[in-house]
Amino acid sequence: MTEPARIVVLISGNGSNLQTIIDHTANGQIDGQVVGVISNRSDAYGLERAASASIPTKVLEHALFANRQDYDESLAGLVDTFEPDVIVLAGFMRILTPQFVRRFQGKMINIHPSLLPKYTGLNTHRRAIEAGDKEHGCSVHFVTEELDGGPVILQAKVPIFEDDDEQSVQQRVLEQEHRIFPLTVQWVATGRAKLINGIAQLDGNPLTSAGYASD
Ligand code: GAR
Numbered sequence: 001m002t003e004p005a006r007i008v009v010l011i012s013g014n015g016s017n018l019q020t021i022i023d024h025t026a027n028g029q030i031d032g033q034v035v036g037v038i039s040n041r042s043d044a045y046g047l048e049r050a051a052s053a054s055i056p057t058k059v060l061e062h063a064l065f066a067n068r069q070d071y072d073e074s075l076a077g078l079v080d081t082f083e084p085d086v087i088v089l090a091g092f093m094r095i096l097t098p099q100f101v102r103r104f105q106g107k108m109i110n111i112h113p114s115l116l117p118k119y120t121g122l123n124t125h126r127r128a129i130e131a132g133d134k135e136h137g138c139s140v141h142f143v144t145e146e147l148d149g150g151p152v153i154l155q156a157k158v159p160i161f162e163d164d165d166e167q168s169v170q171q172r173v174l175e176q177e178h179r180i181f182p183l184t185v186q187w188v189a190t191g192r193a194k195l196i197n198g199i200a201q202l203d204g205n206p207l208t209s210a211g212y213a214s215d
Contacts (some may be wrong), residue, residue: 003190005032008084008093011039015046016174017111017181018088022053024182032189036076036082042093056082061113062094072100079104086188090181091144097143106195108143109188113173113182115139115155117209120148125169129160136160136169138177139182146170151200152211153193154180 007025009018018037024030037050042059050057058078067073078097079087087120089110096131114124128136137157144150156176158167187193193202200207 005030005085006035006083007032007086007088007189008036008038008079008082009034009036009088009090010079011044011046011090012041012093013044013046013091015044015049015090016189017177018040018046019049020178020182021088021090021185022049022055024186026053029163030186030189032185034085035084040072040080040092046090046134047191058159064118065159068095068097069099072097076100076103086185087186088181095147096143101143101145105144106142107188109140109153109184110143110148110150111138111140111177113170114137114148114151115157116141118147125173129164129166129169133160135149136173138173138180141211142197142200149205151195151198152209153187153200153202153207154184154211 010020011018021030022034024036025032034055036056037046037062038058039047040060040062042061043116047057060075060078085107087104087108106169115137119127137155137156139152139155141152142150156179158176187202193200202212
C-alpha cells in the first residue's frame with residue numbers, strides 16, 4: 001500500500017477550506033494527511049483550526065521581510081521541512097515569485113473564487129455582480145507562474161440572482177469551494193490529476209480549459 005500523501009496547506013485567514021480538507025482526511029475521503037499549516041499572518045483563524053486538529057503550524061510574517069524574493073525563499077525552505085507531496089493554497093493571499101512556483105510546480109494547487117479565466121485577483125464576487133453576470137463560481141487549478149492562471153482541474157458554477165449582494169454570492173460560492181477543493185486534493189494526492197507539459201490531466205486524459213466536466 002502506498003503511503004498517504006503528505007499535504008501542506010498555506011493560509012492567510014479564516015481557513016474554512018483548510019477545515020474541509022482536514023475533515024476529509026479524517027473521514028478517509030482524502031488519502032492523505034495534513035502535516036503542516038503555514039500562514040503569513042499570525043492572526044489567521046485557520047491556525048486555531050489546525051491546532052485543534054493537532055496539526056503543526058508555522059507563521060511566516062511577510063511584513064518581516066525586505067522583499068518578495070526573500071520571503072518566498074524562506075517560505076520554500078519552510079514548506080520543504082514538511083516534505084510535502086501536495087501543497088494546497090487555501091486562501092493564501094500572496095502573489096508568489098516564479099522561483100517559488102517553479103520549485104513546487106505540479107504539486108501545488110490553488111482555489112480561486114471565480115470561473116477562471118474570468119476575474120483573477122481580488123473582489124471577484126463584486127466584479128461578477130457589477131458586470132451583470134448571471135453565473136459565477138470557483139476554480140481549482142495547478143499553480144503556474146501566471147497569477148490565478150494555471151490549468152484548471154475543476155470548476156463549480158453558481159447562479160447570481162437579482163436580489164443577491166456580495167455576501168450572499170460569496171456564501172454560495174464558498175459552499176461549492178468546500179465541495180470541489182477536497183475532491184481535487186484527493187485527485188492530486190492519489191496521482192489521478194497531474195500537470196503534464198503545462199496541461200492538467202485527469203486519469204491520463206487532458207482536461208479542457210474549464211477543467212473536468214465544466215457543465
Ligand atoms: C476563498 O474564497 C478562496 O477562494 C479565496 O479566499 C477565500 C479563503 O477562504 N482565495 C483567493 O481569493 C485566492 N486568490 P477560507 O480562508 O475560509 O478558506
